[in-house]
Amino acid sequence: MAYEQNLVCFNTFGSEESWTLATYEKHGGYEAWRKVLAGDLKPEQIIDEVKASGLRGRGGAGFPTGLKWSFMPRDAEVQKYLVCNSDESEPGTCHDREVLRYNPHALVEGMAIAAYAMGATVAYNYIRGEFLDEPVPRFEAAVKEAYDAGLLGHDIQGSGIDFDLHTFVGAGAYICGEETALLESLEGKQGRPRFKPPFPAGFGLYGKPTTINNTQSLACVPAIIRNGAAWFAGLGPEGSGGTALFSVSGHVEKPGNYELPMGIPFKDLLNDICGGMLGGRKLKAVIPGGSSCKVLPAEIIMDCTMDYNSLQQAGSSFGTGAVMVMDETTCMVKVLRRISRFYMAESCGQCTPCREGTGWLYRMLSRIIDGKGEEADLQKLVDVANKIEGHTFEYMVRHNGQSIVDSETEVAA
Numbered sequence: 436m437a438y439e440q441n442l443v444c445f446n447t448f449g450s451e452e453s454w455t456l457a458t459y460e461k462h463g464g465y466e467a468w469r470k471v472l473a474g475d476l477k478p479e480q481i482i483d484e485v486k487a488s489g490l491r492g493r494g495g496a497g498f499p500t501g502l503k504w505s506f507m508p509r510d511a512e513v514q515k516y517l518v519c520n521s522d523e524s525e526p527g528t529c530h531d532r533e534v535l536r537y538n539p540h541a542l543v544e545g546m547a548i549a550a551y552a553m554g555a556t557v558a559y560n561y562i563r564g565e566f567l568d569e570p571v572p573r574f575e576a577a578v579k580e581a582y583d584a585g586l587l588g589h590d591i592q593g594s595g596i597d598f599d600l601h602t603f604v605g606a607g608a609y610i611c612g613e614e615t616a617l618l619e620s621l622e623g624k625q626g627r628p629r630f631k632p633p634f635p636a637g638f639g640l641y642g643k644p645t646t647i648n649n650t651q652s653l654a655c656v657p658a659i660i661r662n663g664a665a666w667f668a669g670l671g672p673e674g675s676g677g678t679a680l681f682s683v684s685g686h687v688e689k690p691g692n693y694e695l696p697m698g699i700p701f702k703d704l705l706n707d708i709c710g711g712m713l714g715g716r717k718l719k720a721v722i723p724g725g726s727s728c729k730v731l732p733a734e735i736i737m738d739c740t741m742d743y744n745s746l747q748q749a750g751s752s753f754g755t756g757a758v759m760v761m762d763e764t765t766c767m768v769k770v771l772r773r774i775s776r777f778y779m780a781e782s783c784g785q786c787t788p789c790r791e792g793t794g795w796l797y798r799m800l801s802r803i804i805d806g807k808g809e810e811a812d813l814q815k816l817v818d819v820a821n822k823i824e825g826h827t828f829e830y831m832v833r834h835n836g837q838s839i840v841d842s843e844t845e846v847a848a
Contacts, residue, residue: 724754
């Protein structure tokens with residue numbers, strides 16, 4: 436089956452100097468923002484449109500973006516902030532940096548529209564420190580172009596709208612992918628998750644109302660406003676609107692970043708888009724959304740579609756769309772050891788289950804691989820893993836937050 440690419444985040448790709456303002460405007464860039472500046476779009480209209488589009492956070496959590504925007508207190512006469520999470524720290528994920536490199540104006544415009552919709556006048560893009568070679572300079576050049584063109588700043592084009600955008604380069608800590616740890620880092624503190632409540636929408640950056648969104652999520656916004664919510668929602672299945680950026684790595688003939696409709700069958704992604712398994716070998720397992728997502732064996736993933744609901748029903752999650760494909764030659768014990776070593780090294784050390792448990796997992800797995808394992812180690816691995824899952828500080832932050840944000844009324848109150 437051939438897939439027509441409805442490019443949203445990658446819509447300038449293939450054009451000469453795709454990262455420039457001139458190229459972006461040739462593809463409809465800043466049309467939506469200019470409507471805002473002309474007074475043709477009100478904040479409530481934008482939020483309703485994003486809600487109707489079905490856009491969900493592409494940073495891993497998958498929370499509805501428009502709903503998240505609606506949590507920002509509208510009547511509070513205080514400084515409000517928008518923060519973009521361009522940290523992209525989930526192993527296997529490498530697509531947000533491509534937006535920064537090749538289509539940064541989509542993010543600049545998306546942040547401007549989002550900030551206006553929530554009443555924020557200042558925004559920060561928190562970018563991973565390892566991106567200093569090209570993504571950071573490209574994004575900063577795009578911001579400068581937008582300022583020079585009179586699209587950002589104070590009283591933009593006489594509209595009465597203020598919006599300033601700044602770049603912040605982080606130090607490359609995995610934990611700063613969690614939004615409250617990111618805020619701590621942005622304030623110059625050690626990156627560690629905060630307790631919720633209070634939520635960032637009420638008490639965020641510098642204690643002021645703040646919304647944090649992922650790069651890809653915000654880069655989708657201009658196309659949604661330009662083409663309409665129904666268009667974007669129609670690109671994917673119910674509950675998973677739009678396109679997604681898939682970072683496909685591992686044992687495939689054509690690994691890479693692909694923008695495709697949400698809900699594409701995995702077998703089509705593997706065979707039609709990525710050219711099938713490397714060397715014609717058999718598929719063994721897949722991690723569908725980055726290393727923090729659960730592994731799915733071949734017999735399950737081959738029947739899945741790549742969207743939030745299907746992967747959740749299969750026992751894993753969509754995550755960041757980082758698809759790691761493993762063939763029949765893969766030793767799953769070595770895969771688990773590699774992953775546990777990463778989380779052992781990247782643990783922020785804030786809570787005992789993760790700080791100690793990931794190290795225990797790594798050492799036990801190393802002992803098994805070295806041929807020194809015991810039968811009892813297998814059950815011990817399960818016991819330690821179960822004591823980590825659901826008992827870490829970050830899990831409590833997310834779980835407690837989810838129990839409240841399920842009710843918009845409670846948050847608004």
